[in-house]
Amino acid sequence: MAAFPLNVISMVENVLHKYDERLDQRLDERLSDTHFASRKAKEASLRRNEAAKWLRNMVGTVGGRDLPAEPSEEDFMAALRNGIILCSALNKIQPGAVPKVVEAPSDADVLPDGKALSVYQYFENVRNFLVALERLGLPTFETSDLEQGGISSRVVNCILALKSYNEGKLITNGLWRYGGNVRASNLIKPVMSKDPEPLKESFSSANSDPSHEHCEEQNKITQEYKPSSEAHNSGLKPASDDEEMVDNEDVEAKQEKCDNVKYNAGEERSSKHLKQLELDQQRKESSEFPKQQDLVEQENEKNKILKQQLLAQIENKRSELLKQQQLIQQENERSMLLKQQELAQLENKRNDLLKQQQLVQQESERSEVWKQQQLAQLENERVELTKQQQIVQQEKERSELLKQQQLAQLENERMQLLEEHQLVQQQKNERINLLKQQLLSQQEKERIQLLKQQQLVEQHKESIQELKSMVYQTKTGMEFLQKKHQEEIIHLGKQLHSIASAASGYQRILEENRKLYNQVQDLKGNIRVYCRVRPCHHNQTSVSNIDEGSISLIIPSKNGKDGKKTFTFNRCFGPNVTQAEVFADTQPLIRSVLDGYNVCIFAYGQTGSGKTHTMSGPNNPTEETVGVNYRALRDLFLISEQRKDTIHYDIRVQMLEIYNETVRDLLSTDEIRNSSLNGINVPDANLVPVQSTADVLSLMDLGFKNRAVSATAMNDRSSRSHSCLTVHVHGKDLTSGKTIRGSIHLVDLAGSERVDKSEVTGDRLKEAQHINKSLAALGDVISSLAQKQQHIPYRNSKLTQLLQDSLGGQAKTLMFVHIAPEQDALVESISTLKFAERVSTIELGAAKVNKDSADVKELKEQIANLKAALAQKDEEAEQFQHPPSSKSDLPVLKSQLSSTTVSSKSGSRKIPRDDSASSLEV
Numbered sequence: 001m002a003a004f005p006l007n008v009i010s011m012v013e014n015v016l017h018k019y020d021e022r023l024d025q026r027l028d029e030r031l032s033d034t035h036f037a038s039r040k041a042k043e044a045s046l047r048r049n050e051a052a053k054w055l056r057n058m059v060g061t062v063g064g065r066d067l068p069a070e071p072s073e074e075d076f077m078a079a080l081r082n083g084i085i086l087c088s089a090l091n092k093i094q095p096g097a098v099p100k101v102v103e104a105p106s107d108a109d110v111l112p113d114g115k116a117l118s119v120y121q122y123f124e125n126v127r128n129f130l131v132a133l134e135r136l137g138l139p140t141f142e143t144s145d146l147e148q149g150g151i152s153s154r155v156v157n158c159i160l161a162l163k164s165y166n167e168g169k170l171i172t173n174g175l176w177r178y179g180g181n182v183r184a185s186n187l188i189k190p191v192m193s194k195d196p197e198p199l200k201e202s203f204s205s206a207n208s209d210p211s212h213e214h215c216e217e218q219n220k221i222t223q224e225y226k227p228s229s230e231a232h233n234s235g236l237k238p239a240s241d242d243e244e245m246v247d248n249e250d251v252e253a254k255q256e257k258c259d260n261v262k263y264n265a266g267e268e269r270s271s272k273h274l275k276q277l278e279l280d281q282q283r284k285e286s287s288e289f290p291k292q293q294d295l296v297e298q299e300n301e302k303n304k305i306l307k308q309q310l311l312a313q314i315e316n317k318r319s320e321l322l323k324q325q326q327l328i329q330q331e332n333e334r335s336m337l338l339k340q341q342e343l344a345q346l347e348n349k350r351n352d353l354l355k356q357q358q359l360v361q362q363e364s365e366r367s368e369v370w371k372q373q374q375l376a377q378l379e380n381e382r383v384e385l386t387k388q389q390q391i392v393q394q395e396k397e398r399s400e401l402l403k404q405q406q407l408a409q410l411e412n413e414r415m416q417l418l419e420e421h422q423l424v425q426q427q428k429n430e431r432i433n434l435l436k437q438q439l440l441s442q443q444e445k446e447r448i449q450l451l452k453q454q455q456l457v458e459q460h461k462e463s464i465q466e467l468k469s470m471v472y473q474t475k476t477g478m479e480f481l482q483k484k485h486q487e488e489i490i491h492l493g494k495q496l497h498s499i500a501s502a503a504s505g506y507q508r509i510l511e512e513n514r515k516l517y518n519q520v521q522d523l524k525g526n527i528r529v530y531c532r533v534r535p536c537h538h539n540q541t542s543v544s545n546i547d548e549g550s551i552s553l554i555i556p557s558k559n560g561k562d563g564k565k566t567f568t569f570n571r572c573f574g575p576n577v578t579q580a581e582v583f584a585d586t587q588p589l590i591r592s593v594l595d596g597y598n599v600c601i602f603a604y605g606q607t608g609s610g611k612t613h614t615m616s617g618p619n620n621p622t623e624e625t626v627g628v629n630y631r632a633l634r635d636l637f638l639i640s641e642q643r644k645d646t647i648h649y650d651i652r653v654q655m656l657e658i659y660n661e662t663v664r665d666l667l668s669t670d671e672i673r674n675s676s677l678n679g680i681n682v683p684d685a686n687l688v689p690v691q692s693t694a695d696v697l698s699l700m701d702l703g704f705k706n707r708a709v710s711a712t713a714m715n716d717r718s719s720r721s722h723s724c725l726t727v728h729v730h731g732k733d734l735t736s737g738k739t740i741r742g743s744i745h746l747v748d749l750a751g752s753e754r755v756d757k758s759e760v761t762g763d764r765l766k767e768a769q770h771i772n773k774s775l776a777a778l779g780d781v782i783s784s785l786a787q788k789q790q791h792i793p794y795r796n797s798k799l800t801q802l803l804q805d806s807l808g809g810q811a812k813t814l815m816f817v818h819i820a821p822e823q824d825a826l827v828e829s830i831s832t833l834k835f836a837e838r839v840s841t842i843e844l845g846a847a848k849v850n851k852d853s854a855d856v857k858e859l860k861e862q863i864a865n866l867k868a869a870l871a872q873k874d875e876e877a878e879q880f881q882h883p884p885s886s887k888s889d890l891p892v893l894k895s896q897l898s899s900t901t902v903s904s905k906s907g908s909r910k911i912p913r914d915d916s917a918s919s920l921e922v
């Protein structure tokens with residue numbers, strides 16, 4: 001839109017310019033014919049030169065480089081056409097008169113139409129200059145006057161007026177006013193960039209005829225043009241609003257609409273002023289050239305017609321321009337659309353580019369990260385390599401140092417060796433010299449030493465003689481010593497022999513010891529009777545007193561006076577005596593079994609008197625309450641263990657029962673045939689080897705179980721049968737090789753109550769009869785043994801047959817007589833005690849004599865002597881087992897042995913069996 005006014009302006013300017021050219025051409029043609037023309041030209045030239053000179057002085061040669069000192073009219077106009085020199089000169093005179101002077105070269109470069117812009121720029125500078133002149137009240141000229149064909153005289157006049165103004169100002173110190181024609185400054189508005197003044201000025205210039213008629217004619221033309229222009233631009237404001245339109249430069253649309261109005265109406269006000277100035281100028285000229293006025297008036301009429309023609313042409317041109325403007329507008333819209341499309345495409349491309357840029361950026365970031373990682377890794381490797389290089393370097397340095405040290409050391413060593421070599425060489429030489437000297441001195445010494453050796457040989461010969469005599473003496477002494485040693489060895493042999501004989505006598509001593517021990521036991525009586533009274537089951541007891549060897553019973557009488565009967569035995573045990581105390585007196589018999597004696601311990605008494613309690617203990621016995629059987633076997637194994645170094649014992653167990661004269665093996669379920677009994681033993685019965693007390697106890701349990709089974713079947717048969725536990729001992733002396741046989745019967749007899757009192761019949765009677773018979777047979781055997789009869793009735797019962805080997809002359813028998821203390825058992829107790837006393841009295845008949853006879857005293861003395869001898873032999877045996885280390889102990893041993901031999905004479909009653917002496921066979 002901005003290009004449109006410029007094009008129009010330029011077009012109009014061209015039209016006007018052509019018109020002015022023709023007009024000037026006509027004027028020049030007319031004036032050239034006259035004399036006046038030459039004078040005018042000359043005068044104009046002078047005035048122009050003056051103006052040029054003054055301008056050059058004002059702006060300087062640099063600023064006025066395009067303006068020669070005496071320019072031609074064309075050069076003058078060309079130099080001032082851009083208005084720069086004019087504005088600069090005016091600003092020198094009146095600073096700030098032209099606030100903005102546009103420099104042509106820079107603007108011409110920017111805009112495409114340089115020429116149009118130059119014209120515009122010229123116009124703007126020139127216009128501002130003219131406006132400033134008007135403010136100062138100075139004469140002005142038309143802008144077109146600067147163009148070719150313009151009126152240069154008006155320009156020159158204007159410059160000379162300005163010169164006069166300057167000179168006056170200098171003289172009056174700024175108070176001078178040009179020609180007194182000072183006008184109000186607001187009469188003419190400053191020319192702006194889009195102001196339509198150029199058009200108006202063009203018109204003004206076209207009407208710038210010197211004559212006043214020409215000006216009026218020009219005004220008419222303007223008035224004629226104005227209605228048509230208003231008709232064309234209907235709706236626009238009238239010319240009176242033109243100032244407001246000029247001020248509102250921002251509203252472009254309004255300005256465009258007002259262009260035509262401004263074009264037609266222009267600034268009538270400014271035109272009036274210009275015309276006024278022109279008229280003044282014309283008056284001047286007309287006064288100088290009055291003859292020319294007529295010609296001008298004629299010419300003006302012609303010009304009027306030409307102007308009308310020109311206006312018609314302008315109108316045509318303008319309509320064409322409008323059409324072109326519409327086309328241009330359409331073209332602009334189309335180009336706008338194209339531009340928008342292009343913009344959209346560009347936007348898409350820009351987005352694509354942005355995406356690509358983002359991708360590229362991401363890729364670059366990723367590559368940057370990768371690069372950084374690579375760099376870090378390379379840095380690490382570099383650091384590592386640096387470290388390794390440092391290490392290698394250090395190693396190199398170290399090895400270099402080592403090499404140097406080694407070299408230095410080698411050098412030192414070499415030097416030392418060299419020194420040593422020199423030293424050795426020196427020493428060698430010295431030694432050679434020394435050896436030479438020594439050799440000489442040694443020859444002398446050897447000679448002296450030879451003499452000394454000869455002396456020594458002499459001395460040695462003497463010494464050898466002395467030694468020979470000493471050897472002889474020593475030999476003699478050795479022979480004497482040999483004899484002495486032989487005598488001592490013989491003496492020692494004798495001593496050794498005596499020791500050997502003493503050792504061999506030890507076995508004899510031991511045997512004698514056993515014999516003496518058993519003799520002591522024999523002196524106590526082969527059949528010993530111990531009486532034991534069990535606790536009373538209720539308060540009425542028949543036992544009044546029990547001491548160590550007697551028991552007293554209360555015998556009620558019919559006359560109310562109770563009697564008392566005392567029985568004497570080897571030992572009597574009251575109801576509170578423990579099992580251990582009862583066994584204490586039994587213990588020596590167990591030792592006799594291992595010495596080769598046969599022993600029989602049996603319990604006698606009526607039913608319930610305590611026989612089983614004594615022999616086996618109560619049911620579920622404890623260590624304290626176990627009976628004689630267990631304790632006897634325990635001692636048996638204990639002693640055999642003590643003697644295992646000298647005697648090896650083989651122990652076997654047999655357990656039998658005799659019921660109604662029938663013998664039964666309790667360790668077997670089979671009944672033993674009676675025919676097998678040979679009077680002393682039961683060879684068909686099981687004989688079980690045992691190694692310990694536990695083995696015997698398990699066998700006893702088995703036997704008691706078998707007996708209990710039978711008792712269940714036969715109604716408490718245990719009370720009416722005899723049970724017998726037999727232990728057979730076979731010993732072998734490990735030193736002498738002799739064998740020893742012994743046995744012990746542990747018998748729990750059946751109840752001894754009499755048949756008549758029990759008043760039983762049938763089987764019970766038969767049982768009682770068998771019991772009485774066997775017990776009576778036992779009494780008879782014991783009685784026969786006591787009386788030392790030729791015939792001993794063992795065969796009267798199975799019991800005596802079974803116990804035959806233990807009731808013989810070489811056996812030892814112990815009978816426990818049991819008493820029930822209750823009064824209702826008194827008769828049985830008395831009967832039992834009488835039986836036991838008979839046994840005891842018969843065997844211990846001597847005891848009865850023991851109170852008064854000399855034989856008893858003699859026997860007691862023998863017992864004392866034997867005990868002393870036994871104690872002495874025990875000591876000897878102890879000493880023999882631990883012989884004295886010195887020779888001085890031997891006489892003591894000899895004396896002990898001699899004393900033993902003496903004391904052994906006393907034992908003579910019974911000799912234990914050995915293999916040859918044993919008459920018992922199993």
Ligand SMILES: Nc1ncnc2c1ncn2[C@@H]1O[C@H](COP(=O)(O)OP(=O)(O)OP(=O)(O)O)[C@@H](O)[C@H]1O
Pocket residue numbers: 533534535575605606607608609610611612613614618718719720749750751818
């Ligand atoms: N010295 C004693 N101390 C305590 N109690 C005893 C003693 N003697 C026997 N008794 C008890 O008396 C009761 C009978 O004893 P035991 O059975 O030993 O008599 P017995 O003579 O063996 O009888 P039987 O002939 O019927 O076998 C048992 O209960 C037993 O525990």
